[in-house]
Amino acid sequence: MKLDRIDKRILNLLQENGRIANADLAERVGLSQSACLRRVRALEEAGVIDRYVALLDQRRIGRRMDVFVEISLVGQSNEVLNAFEQAVGQSPEIMECYLMAGDADYLLRLTAEDPNDFERIHREHLARLPGVSRMKSSFAIRPIVRKTAFWLGGSGRSLD
Structure with a gap:
């Protein structure tokens, strides 16, 4: 369109x-x-508008931590990739998952209440993901830019 x-x-x-x-x-x-x-x-x-959602303030619902997890898999077969992707989709704490080029196969973003909550998520979800050979977690100190709107040129306020 x-x-x-x-x-x-x-x-x-x-x-x-x-x-x-x-x-x-x-x-x-x-x-x-x-x-x-x-x-x-x-x-x-046309699918340009995918859906309407309510955006929650992550901090106000107690999800104060952003954690980025790099995942490397044991192999690249369709079976390994599909099993991993299906399992990631089932985990409620994983907010985003990207197939990557580079050192890691996938990059996950999840949120947690605190370090204890992240440990729970690690034990209950991350450690159970199939086909994982290496996992590296990084904790965000604070978000600098977090957008939900795509820039389409111009603005909503004028016909630029």
């Missing part, structure tokens, strides 16, 4: 506030309410 300036503006505004009323969204992008709703529905149907 080719995005025009108005689509990008709609997406920028929805990324700022996914609960914005269609009437307000339409006014801010300069469309009628029905035309705006048609565009939003088209973006949803």
Whole structure:
């Protein structure tokens, strides 16, 4: 789907506030309410808008630690990769998992309440992941930049 300036503006505004009323969204992008709703529905149907979520403040729910874990596997066969990826998907504490190029095969990001909670996660989830030959954990001191919105050019406030 080719995005025009108005689509990008709609997406920028929805990324700022996914609960914005269609009437307000339409006014801010300069469309009628029905035309705006048609565009939003088209973006949803095309899969550009994947889903709507509530973003929680990690610290306020007690998840004060970010931990990054580099994983190297015993091999690269489809069976090893698939078993690992399926197991990672089942772990509720693993927030993100990336297949990597370089020294490690995967990079995980998880959150924990404190070091004791990380030890629990390590024992109950990380140590049980199949096919792991090496694991290296790094603890973030604090986030500097954490974004949830993709930059689409321009801004939500003008038709740049």
